[in-house]
Amino acid sequence: MEADVVIESVGPATWDKSMRSLAPGGRLVVCGGTSGPKVEINLPRLFFKQYEIIGSTMGSYEEFDQLLQLVEQGLPIAIDSVHPLAKYEVALAKLEKGEQLGKIVLRHEGQ
Known part of the structure; x- marks a missing residue:
C-alpha cells in the first residue's frame, strides 16, 4: 500500500520502510529520530519518485x-481514551465529533 503522506518519528530503524511506503510524489514528514540521528537515502528513488522530505517540530527549543x-x-x-490502531476509525470519529476531553491515543498491537 502506498501513502501520500508518511509520518516518520523513529529514524534509521524504520526509515527505509517509510520511504518504500510512499506513493509517487508523496511526502515524508520527519518529526523524530529515536533510533538515531542519521539515515541513508536512496537518491534515485528520491528523485525518480519525486518525494518530498519535510522536517517538522511542534514548537521551538524554548517551548520544548x-x-x-x-x-x-x-x-x-x-x-x-486509548484505542488499538486497528480501530482507528472509532478514535477518528470521536475526534471529528469533538467528543474528546484530552488526548486520544492510538496504540500499536502488541504494546
Whole structure:
C-alpha cells in the first residue's frame, strides 16, 4: 500500500520502510529520530519518485524546554481514551465529533 503522506518519528530503524511506503510524489514528514540521528537515502528513488522530505517540530527549543520543566514538575496529561490502531476509525470519529476531553491515543498491537 502506498501513502501520500508518511509520518516518520523513529529514524534509521524504520526509515527505509517509510520511504518504500510512499506513493509517487508523496511526502515524508520527519518529526523524530529515536533510533538515531542519521539515515541513508536512496537518491534515485528520491528523485525518480519525486518525494518530498519535510522536517517538522511542534514548537521551538524554548517551548520544548518549558514543556519538559512542566513534565518534571508532574504536569498531569489528560488522556481521553486509548484505542488499538486497528480501530482507528472509532478514535477518528470521536475526534471529528469533538467528543474528546484530552488526548486520544492510538496504540500499536502488541504494546
